């Protein structure tokens with residue numbers, strides 16, 4: 001079964017949750033053979049997420065539509081968690097898009113990498129990630145190695161950064177997202193990379209899948225191909241969430 005749990009129907013505010021703007025996302029998902037989709041808007045748009053419309057569109061289009069949210073994990077996580085609890089989400093994706101207030105994945109701020117020793121940057125990024133995984137707020141770890149977006153790699157082995165975190169993820173029943181959007185970024189590969197996925201496999205950390213589509217045409221992008229790769233790696237299942245409870249689906 002193919003799933004895509006990371007879709008931004010509002011992109012960065014270019015679209016809204018209206019029937020006419022959401023329908024193309026759903027039609028594209030159908031066209032790509034996706035059985036379950038999940039909208040995971042950025043948490044900046046919490047009040048604009050139209051839960052009732054998404055549910056209706058699911059029924060009308062015979063598509064399993066989930067409503068999640070992608071949360072910027074930061075210093076105010078507990079306050080955010082309190083606010084999120086007012087809404088009825090199927091799942092919460094925790095993501096890190098900033099280090100010390102620097103939006104490192106934003107193309108306009110790319111030159112910020114030159115100010116860092118890359119090993120120090122990786123340490124800082126993964127210590128934030130450790131906090132995200134251990135805080136108990138989220139269901140899914142979003143694009144776990146996003147810090148590689150422009151191709152900067154540490155001298156240290158990636159295992160040293162991620163293995164302890166993935167052990168915690170296994171203990172906390174966290175699910176790691178396989179996000180296909182990295183293929184279309186300068187780094188040119190999925191998040192997280194193959195080595196991290198191998199460690200997930202070894203430690204029994206479950207995975208889910210998302211395209212991080214910000215346009216209808218990007219829904220389901222590379223999901224079928226990536227699912228096949230995961231099967232070849234030995235993964236058997238992917239996880240979706242319904243009302244914050246995990247459901248396991250056969251990858252084949």
Ligand SMILES: [Zn+2]
Pocket residue numbers: 070095097142143
């Ligand atoms: Zn993100």
Ligand SMILES: [Zn+2]
Pocket residue numbers: 006008070212
């Ligand atoms: Zn996203």
